[in-house]
Amino acid sequence: NAGVTQTPKFRILKIGQSMTLQCAQDMNHNYMYWYRQDPGMGLKLIYYSVGAGITDKGEVPNGYNVSRSTTEDFPLRLELAAPSQTSVYFCASRQWGLADEETQYFGPGTRLLVL
């Protein structure tokens, strides 16, 4: 199992450009999440999905869009990049139904710089 994979690892965008951050998991997890982590801060939830075709907003959704057409993939779209979106983006997944930990498994992160 590769677990949760994210591409790219690092990207520089100009203001106003758009891009898609890719996230895939091979654990057949129902739930997937996108978080952002600003320097020196904890993670904040952008969007999440409880299954294919179902997405919902998190704490900081403005400026982002998501889709979940398959169980495996959960891409995050930035339409008009702004300097405030400079951050490290983490994708995570977990399986509903585990009795105990229900831990989220995190990808390695994508570092985005908007100039």
Added chain:
Amino acid sequence: AQKITQTQPGMFVQEKEAVTLDCTYDTSDPSYGLFWYKQPSSGEMIFLIYQGSYDQQNATEGRYSLNFQKARKSANLVISASQLGDSAMYFCAMREDIYNQGGKLIFGQGTELSVKP
């Protein structure tokens, strides 16, 4: 209001000693879970330990234990016998209402732990 509060931005500990990282939380939900993650300088998020709100005993995982005081709404992480490799950022996180909130996590701001040789 902050749902997860970590009041120690930075901590130092001598190698082989124990250290406690503080975490307090705020929720009115009777069903919740508390997590600790480690983030080394390489950036990945590593799950350490979990405590459910209905668990009667404090969680333990190897050198990690969680000092869960429900009435005080605190969930402190205790690392015993610190090692140099424990130097990292540590995040406390909470998951509320597991049946209706999608299991999303709310994170604290983190505590940076430095282990001295």
